[in-house]
Amino acid sequence: QQPVQSPQAVILREGEDAVINCSSSKALYSVHWYRQKHGEAPVFLMILLKGGEQKGHEKISASFNEKKQQSSLYLTASQLSYSGTYFCGTERRGTSYGKLTFGQGTILTVHP
Amino acid sequence: DAEITQSPRHKITETGRQVTLACHQTWNHNNMFWYRQDLGHGLRLIHYSYGVQDTNKGEVSDGYSVSRSNTEDLPLTLESAASSQTSVYFCASSPGLKTYEQYFGPGTRLTVT
Numbered sequence: 001q002q003p004v005q006s007p008q009a010v011i012l013r014e015g016e017d018a019v020i021n022c023s024s025s026k027a028l029y030s031v032h033w034y035r036q037k038h039g040e041a042p043v044f045l046m047i048l049l050k051g052g053e054q055k056g057h058e059k060i061s062a063s064f065n066e067k068k069q070q071s072s073l074y075l076t077a078s079q080l081s082y083s084g085t086y087f088c089g090t091e092r093r094g095t096s097y098g099k100l101t102f103g104q105g106t107i108l109t110v111h112p
Numbered sequence: 113d114a115e116i117t118q119s120p121r122h123k124i125t126e127t128g129r130q131v132t133l134a135c136h137q138t139w140n141h142n143n144m145f146w147y148r149q150d151l152g153h154g155l156r157l158i159h160y161s162y163g164v165q166d167t168n169k170g171e172v173s174d175g176y177s178v179s180r181s182n183t184e185d186l187p188l189t190l191e192s193a194a195s196s197q198t199s200v201y202f203c204a205s206s207p208g209l210k211t212y213e214q215y216f217g218p219g220t221r222l223t224v225t
Contacts, residue, residue, distance in 0.1 A: 096168065
């Protein structure tokens with residue numbers, strides 16, 4: 001079952017902050033975050049694993065609530081380059097590793 | 113530099129034809145994945161492989177097949193193309209024997225007429 005992302009879209013001015021949420025009804029082992037610009041491939045941002053381990057870019061922060069099966073991506077002091085569609089990919093506990101189910105995406109637009 | 117490539121980048125084919133999309137990575141990654149991306153559905157997993165001779169079905173595998181004869185390549189075959197398979201197809205790879213970040217290829221836009 002596909003995780004649910006919210007909001008579906010957000011518009012910011014440069015320097016503003018945003019939070020993108022990802023929620024699953026299944027018990028999760030990990031949550032992955034990717035950003036995709038129009039016409040391009042998704043690019044890895046962050047992995048959050050059960051137990052608290054995180055791997056990702058220094059300027060990106062995120063959280064993973066294992067009890068609620070929810071993750072949030074925090075974008076602070078946004079830049080024009082942050083514009084794009086953000087996807088969370090969830091990895092269920094007890095399934096094959098790397099087998100991700102992606103949300104429908106959140107479109108982020110940053111204006112000058 | 114190591115990379116992941118897909119070919120062709122654009123393909124138009126007719127209903128019923130067999131089509132093969134190529135994916136090649138030079139990172140020597142064990143794991144490779146095929147996704148399709150459609151508006152409103154995000155990315156959906158078609159097939160994946162953990163190594164040579166290993167292939168597994170994803171959530172939307174009907175009408176697709178893959179084979180892994182070496183580490184670098186995972187071609188995706190549409191046995192008999194259907195209009196419902198018009199989509200953008202992404203290949204991805206990741207290292208290791210557990211969860212790691214996936215590196216995506218540039219994508220192939222396939223149109224079935």
